[in-house]
Amino acid sequence: MSLLLSPFDLGTTTFRNRLWVAPMCQYSAVEGVPNDWHHVHLAQFASGGAGLVIAEATAVVPEGRISPGDTGLWNDAQREAWAPIAGAIRARGAVPGIQLAHAGRKASTFAPFASERGSVPRDRGGWQTVAPSAIAFEGLAEPAALDLAGIDAVVTAFADAARRAAAAGFGVLEVHAAHGYLLHQFLSPLSNRRDDHYGGSLENRARLLLRVVEAVATAAPAATLFVRFSGTDWADGGWDVMQTATVASWAADRGAQFFDISSGGLVAHQQIRVGPGYQVPVAAQVRRLAGLPVSAVGEITDGPQAEQILQAGDADAVMAGREWLRDPHFALRAATELGEPDAASWPQQYLRARPRAALAHDASAAVGR
Numbered sequence: 462m463s464l465l466l467s468p469f470d471l472g473t474t475t476f477r478n479r480l481w482v483a484p485m486c487q488y489s490a491v492e493g494v495p496n497d498w499h500h501v502h503l504a505q506f507a508s509g510g511a512g513l514v515i516a517e518a519t520a521v522v523p524e525g526r527i528s529p530g531d532t533g534l535w536n537d538a539q540r541e542a543w544a545p546i547a548g549a550i551r552a553r554g555a556v557p558g559i560q561l562a563h564a565g566r567k568a569s570t571f572a573p574f575a576s577e578r579g580s581v582p583r584d585r586g587g588w589q590t591v592a593p594s595a596i597a598f599e600g601l602a603e604p605a606a607l608d609l610a611g612i613d614a615v616v617t618a619f620a621d622a623a624r625r626a627a628a629a630g631f632g633v634l635e636v637h638a639a640h641g642y643l644l645h646q647f648l649s650p651l652s653n654r655r656d657d658h659y660g661g662s663l664e665n666r667a668r669l670l671l672r673v674v675e676a677v678a679t680a681a682p683a684a685t686l687f688v689r690f691s692g693t694d695w696a697d698g699g700w701d702v703m704q705t706a707t708v709a710s711w712a713a714d715r716g717a718q719f720f721d722i723s724s725g726g727l728v729a730h731q732q733i734r735v736g737p738g739y740q741v742p743v744a745a746q747v748r749r750l751a752g753l754p755v756s757a758v759g760e761i762t763d764g765p766q767a768e769q770i771l772q773a774g775d776a777d778a779v780m781a782g783r784e785w786l787r788d789p790h791f792a793l794r795a796a797t798e799l800g801e802p803d804a805a806s807w808p809q810q811y812l813r814a815r816p817r818a819a820l821a822h823d824a825s826a827a828v829g830r
């Protein structure tokens with residue numbers, strides 16, 4: 462059997478395969494509460510055979526939302542709304558996961574499908590953003606630098622959100638330290654110009670992330686803890702693969718168990734060349750340097766391509782985003798592309814659609830009984 466369709470064990474969690482759904486914001490919540498859109502959107506990927514479904518970047522505080530329509534976990538009403546969604550994913554055989562996030566200086570923006578771009582003005586529902594330093598992301602409003610009490614409050618908010626996520630039934634909690642959001646802003650020297658013990662050296666820039674990892678691990682000890690990193694800023698003087706590998710190993714010492722390696726998002730002038738599997742080499746380098754389990758993501762769109770990444774030892778699992786939006790049954794299709802349709806977790810209701818010689822010749826399967 463392929464590696465892609467083989468189970469993967471991590472701590473106490475078993476994933477039925479290694480083809481997973483990356484977190485994807487839907488910008489469709491009201492006051493941070495997920496709704497039937499999120500329920501159908503996420504549950505369909507579990508029906509489609511995913512091993513893990515990670516719900517979108519979910520803000521730990523209201524001011525940590527990328528847009529006013531982001532989901533949250535800063536109150537119990539949000540936890541109650543997430544619980545049936547996590548349950549629906551689990552009932553369909555996938556592990557339910559959720560990404561815990563704070564957007565920092567990239568918060569308070571219009572949703573990508575809105576007619577306007579940039580920061581939402583305060584008189585139209587926007588808010589003052591925060592960051593390690595008062596340096597704006599190109600084209601967005603200037604953030605306020607967090608003081609030490611503000612940093613402590615971020616750590617507490619991540620822990621509280623983790624507790625709620627675990628209570629809602631999520632088995633994987635992913636700390637979002639990628640794509641230029643708050644924790645990444647602390648990591649990168651391009652956005653962190655602090656002169657206290659949260660800025661300067663790598664140890665200092667990593668301090669907030671490591672505190673968050675430790676707090677989340679303590680708050681939700683039964684959950685499996687992932688960290689998503691941007692493995693590089695694709696910009697001179699920025700965050701890079703070496704620093705990612707070093708900080709990943711420090712995070713592992715504090716309870717992180719798996720590393721989801723993406724890239725970019727910190728600065729608008731990043732020099733990134735996208736194409737099939739464009740971030741796989743970044744994930745592979747982190748895996749080899751740190752000796753830790755990683756997933757690769759980015760334009761991975763079919764079963765053989767995903768299998769080749771695993772066979773090469775470049776990653777332990779594969780995540781995809783947009784391919785799941787194009788085909789919510791991506792894992793069922795990937796198994797067929799690999800010549801082993803039976804290896805995928807077909808819902809019994811869909812079995813008559815499973816490509817199989819025996820079924821294809823069974824006229825009753827086609828005409829119904």
Ligand SMILES: Cc1cc2nc3c(=O)[nH]c(=O)nc-3n(C[C@H](O)[C@H](O)[C@H](O)COP(=O)(O)O)c2cc1C
Pocket residue numbers: 483484485486487517518560637639640689723758759760761780781782783784
């Ligand atoms: C609609 C959409 C929303 C996204 N939202 C998030 C998010 O909430 N958190 C995150 O870390 N990445 C987010 N991403 C990035 C994806 O997780 C993924 O890393 C990226 O799309 C590359 O993978 P792909 O080529 O398979 O789509 C989003 C991507 C898309 C297309």
